[in-house]
Amino acid sequence: MSIPVPLAVLVAIIFSTVVVVAVTATGLQRTPLCVLAGLGIAMMIWMAYPPAQQSSPVVGFLFWTLMTLLIYFFPEPEATSQTAQDEELLDQFFEETNP
Numbered sequence: 001m002s003i004p005v006p007l008a009v010l011v012a013i014i015f016s017t018v019v020v021v022a023v024t025a026t027g028l029q030r031t032p033l034c035v036l037a038g039l040g041i042a043m044m045i046w047m048a049y050p051p052a053q054q055s056s057p058v059v060g061f062l063f064w065t066l067m068t069l070l071i072y073f074f075p076e077p078e079a080t081s082q083t084a085q086d087e088e089l090l091d092q093f094f095e096e097t098n099p
Contacts, residue, residue: 005050012048016041020071029074038068 023029023037042064046052052060 008048012044015044024074029071034071035068037071041067
């Protein structure tokens with residue numbers, strides 16, 4: 001018994017979302033790790049969608065490149081107000097202590 005294609009694609013999309021959230025929450029999206037995350041997402045979606053498997057390897061490589069670039073340029077999470085206040089206090093401290 002095989003998994004229906006729409007269910008497999010839905011699971012791949014959910015797992016891809018988890019990967020993107022984990023990479024951006026840890027701040028690793030602007031590191032070489034985004035190449036591996038992009039590859040993981042491309043492989044999950046590629047394996048879940050049979051018509052994609054029939055396309056050329058060039059299309060797969062372009063899809064992987066697109067996923068990697070999307071992760072790399074994904075916006076960083078907004079700093080919380082507490083973090084902003086902490087940064088302001090640190091800036092003020094260093095301004096006062098440096099002659």
